[in-house]
């Protein structure tokens with residue numbers, strides 16, 4: 049069988065990047081976020097020159113023709129060229145600031161072709177956003193297979209050491225394109241593998257189950273989750289009547305809803321999310337033997353979340369938090385990585401595993417019953433050059449399969465196989481979206497599809513039909529030995545045509561209970577808080593009462609606590625609660641993870657020990673993390689000394705939620721703008737207090753969000769002034785900056801210091 053043929057150029061480029069990073073000592077040693085390739089000069093440049101190349105952290109799609117052939121052209125050739133401004137037809141222009149007029153004060157002339165072309169194009173700059181998953185961010189990368197999957201699949205890209213270019217888009221589900229990143233929602237995790245056998249798309253989520261068991265309910269669940277149709281509020285969230293109306297009536301949604309109400313609904317970063325294929329897929333080996341599998345992405349950085357208060361603050365402070373985090377991490381050389389793994393199950397006629405129906409997308413198979421076996425490593429190592437061309441125009445489809453990977457009869461998947469292609473016709477303006485650069489396969493295309501809006505290929509021949517004799521009979525069928533795709537001849541049960549679900553789909557509560565019991569006490573506290581918050585935003589009393597009835601079927605403590613918060617009686621369960629075995633693998637807590645890409649804020653002022661600040665900055669960069677210096681004003685600290693420290697944030701611009709941990713270089717005195725009339729964060733003003741009140745706010749927030757924090761020199765004074773007990777877990781006042789950093793990084797490896805806040809006694 050033909051081996052996967054990854055695009056040489058891309059893979060070389062990616063390997064080079066990794067080699068560069070490693071030979072440089074890894075991280076890029078610069079604070080990420082510079083908007084352009086070169087620093088902007090003070091005056092407008094006037095000397096003609098070629099456009100600047102993309103930044104080193106960026107890569108556009110490889111240059112393939114519309115018919116899937118690799119060209120010799122470098123990827124930068126997708127960009128605009130030449131030093132002079134032109135029209136879309138290549139005509140050089142002398143002016144783009146003034147319309148053509150009959151005299152300086154005269155009317156604008158209709159003959160101004162440049163004005164009309166420029167405005168016409170601008171008028172059509174937007175395309176319809178995705179119906180769901182409208183807001184997202186993406187990156188390029190490479191997938192290297194371990195070869196461990198070759199026992200169960202003939203997919204060439206899964207053979208040992210084959211490297212395949214990929215493009216991955218993460219998204220929220222409910223919000224529109226301009227909505228905020230850190231809303232409580234499921235996240236999409238869609239991966240396009242450009243294999244030599246054609247494109248394979250793994251279009252999954254960060255939650256392993258779905259709200260519905262049959263795709264025919266998808267418009268219902270989305271209509272319920274989207275903003276109310278009359279006022280179009282609220283944006284991008286489920287804390288409203290229509291969502292809870294639907295999920296409390298349609299109880300198969302209970303499991304997914306519970307995951308959304310857990311910390312999984314408020315991820316700290318795209319880099320710190322698991323991904324799941326959700327459905328069961330069927331793998332086929334070289335001899336035709338089949339195995340059922342579920343796909344899992346396991347992040348090397350661990351699975352971490354925000355706290356709910358943090359998520360809400362971030363939505364105001366930095367609505368682009370997740371997309372910035374992804375791009376900055378890649379620019380800083382802290383390449384996000386995931387292992388792809390599979391759970392395997394025998395392909396029996398019942399398609400169940402230990403009593404769990406594998407065709408029911410509201411069910412998981414606990415990892416304790418079927419371990420996740422790693423099959424390859426995904427590394428994201430380049431940011432897109434152009435958001436629209438790549439992230440917005442990418443088109444995923446669960447039906448993009450390669451030999452060795454097949455689907456099952458999950459009725460949710462069946463509807464998806466129709467929906468994605470159908471919606472993309474509207475979103476991408478016709479049927480030729482596979483020819484858009486980011487969607488072009490890295491395998492030859494010979495499809496006999498012709499014409500249509502935006503046809504980029506120039507097809508030769510006269511016989512785009514089969515059979516033909518006029519084009520020499522081309523193209524021909526491929527047998528399996530030439531990589532031809534053949535659907536697995538699965539036996540279809542003798543049955544009657546019905547609109548009904550199998551009996552096994554009726555169990556809506558045992559797996560939600562399993563998930564609840566698998567969480568640690570602090571994670572359960574968060575679930576209770578999330579239900580109480582969301583249902584507290586619901587207007588209709590009946591909907592709250594109905595939602596409580598579903599909670600009663602999961603766990604009585606959960607139900608009672610939420611009922612208490614809502615001021616309602618807790619109902620009793622109708623059925624006796626099922627006895628289930630918890631799955632510890634479902635909890636996010638209790639392990640230690642790498643800290644690469646984490647952001648450490650260093651609070652300092654001109655009176656701080658800047659020598660140590662400099663050393664710590666470098667140590668943080670060397671550790672693959674990002675140090676951001678927070679000071680009373682922008683510019684430099686120690687500007688009159690020999691080696692000043694650049695300031696990235698000021699007390700006015702910073703908020704604790706940007707940082708994973710805080711280090712305090714002493715007790716920073718109040719800045720000149722530390723008064724309420726200028727900056728409300730400063731409250732009543734500061735006369736006479738030794739510490740800037742915005743620093744106190746930052747410390748207090750970081751403390752209640754369970755973040756590691758500490759400092760050296762007289763940092764204790766500021767911590768105490770912020771009302772923080774310096775003996776509390778994860779708060780340290782060290783002898784030296786080095787000692788403080790070492791301990792902070794150790795604590796960061798566990799993400800949060802939850803010991804600081806013991807959960808309620810009754811929850812364990």
Ligand code: HEM
Nearest residue numbers: 178181217236237238252253258263266326463464467471
């Ligand atoms: C297991 C259940 C599902 C998962 C994991 C899932 C996942 C996703 C993801 C990740 C995206 C965003 C792709 C991107 O980044 O461009 C997406 C988009 C979309 N999904 Fe789903 N989805 C599921 C169920 C469904 C169902 C049942 C339907 C319809 C019957 C559906 C229809 C759509 C549509 C129309 C889009 C927009 C596609 C586009 O405009 O390109 N999804 N889905």
